[in-house]
Amino acid sequence: MSEAAGTIFPNANFTSDDEEAPVTEHLFEESGPHRIQNTPDGLTHMTVSLPEDEHGMIGRECGAAECSPGLFKVKPGTGIVTEPHDVAFCPYCRHPDHPTAFATADQVRYAQDIAIQEAARGVNRMISRTLGLGPNGKKKIGGGMFSVEFSLKSRVPTSVARPLEEELRRDIVCDGCGLAQAVFGLASWSHDCGRDVFLQHVHEELVVIRKALADVDDRRQERGARVAARDIENALEDLVSIFEAAMKHMTREHLRRAGRTPDEVSAVMATIRNAYQNVASATTAFRAHVQGDLMRETAPSDEESLRETFEKRHPITHNLGVIDRQYLRRAQTGELEGREIRITVQEVVAAVDVAEGVLQRAYAQACPTSIP
Ligand SMILES: [Zn+2]
Ligand SMILES: [Zn+2]
Incomplete structure (x- = not known):
């Protein structure tokens, strides 16, 4: 677990030219909040604690x-x-x-800023000593006061988190x-630990939908039927979106493990387009690209109700599977296009349960071993 970025800097030493009592001192003073150590091999090791976000997390x-x-x-x-x-x-x-190699560019800059700040302190200390400045950093020369002070402020890194x-x-x-x-x-x-947490992740995505659906009756009481209907539609929208993202993810992973190059994987994914938003086309695509049976062990009645429920969804505005770094940087909100659809809580709850079983069995076929 890396809660800090270890940063190694060349050891900067200072040797006084006082011939009677030569003193070698390090630019970086040992210990302190950054647990500074000057190692015999001429390096200075410094540990910089990284600022955490409001949830106590650090970016990687x-x-x-x-x-x-x-x-x-x-x-x-x-x-x-x-x-x-x-x-x-x-x-x-x-x-x-x-673990320390997962520092973000911002965190590396932050650590470097702290090192510069420490170096400035060291320079300050050495100059004070050489010039014989008093503890207040000042020395009386002739009639006036002479003082040296270095001050550098480190810049707190902007968090990975933006709204x-x-x-x-x-x-x-x-x-x-x-x-x-x-x-x-x-x-x-x-x-x-490198463990496969994909199905755990999918499960937790679906838990969020189940919770939203459990709140629909309360929302109808508090906010009225239109809001409640919108909540159900959103839950269905999310379910289809998660289903599609999970199917794309496991297809990509299957192809990658089968030794396809990134370009080859991209080419296949381009042909799949939105096939995984629909039960029939998803079954065809899964057979074509993973050579698996998407509805294996799914009751025909469950398959039929999943198909019908999926077809009631709104147009997808974005899916989790296509988010990339650039998207995170430039992300913009998309408005859902409103459309009247009659759909019940029970229908979507049932679809969530069937979809989770389908995804588990599909993953077992697409990525049978948890470690590639
Ligand atoms: Zn990576
Ligand atoms: Zn783990």
Whole structure:
């Protein structure tokens, strides 16, 4: 678990030219809040604690260039807290690296700012000593006072969190290691232990829909029938969106594990387009690209009701499967187009249950082993 960015700087030493009592001192004073250590091999090691967001999480970024969206968050103190913890994983692409290597560009800059600030303190201290300045940093020369002071302020990094990103953010606690991580879009892997958390993630997405549906009666009492009807439509919209995103995710992962290149995977995904928003076309696409049976072990009556319910949805405005880094940066809200649809809470609740079973069995076919 990396709650801090370890940063290593070349050791800067200062040797006084006082021939009677030469003194070598380090530019960076040891210990202190950044636990500074000057190592014998000439490096200075500094530990910089990173500011947390309002949920106690810190941003992380995958170093793999082709990874998208690449940005995620973890809660310090959860997950693997015992040392040594030498390898962690990207939740999206499972790129392995040392836990500290997932620092965001902003965090690296922040750590560098802190180092510069510490260096400035060291320079200040050395100059004061050389010039024989008093504890107040001043020295009387002739009739006037002479003083030297360096002051640098470090810039607090802007958080990965901006309001719209928060909307897309999904929190998961890994069943394996207990890490609390937040991702944008769907993710497969626990950052700390590398365990496959995809179905756990899908389940938690569906829990949100189940909760919204459970509140519909209260909302009808409080806000009226139109609001309640809109809530049901939104829940259905979300269900279709999650279903499609999960199907696309597992298809991509299946192709990747089968050894297809990123370009080949993209080409296949381009042909799938919105096939996974509809039960019949989803079954065809899954057979074509994963060679699996999407409705395996699903009762024909369940398949039929899922198909009917899905067909009542609103046009999809965006899906979790296509969110990328650029989207997170430029994200903009989309208005749902209103359209009158008669749909009941019970219908959508039933569809959520059937869809979850379908996704679990599809994942078992598409990605049968949890580790690639
Ligand atoms: Zn990655
Ligand atoms: Zn884990």
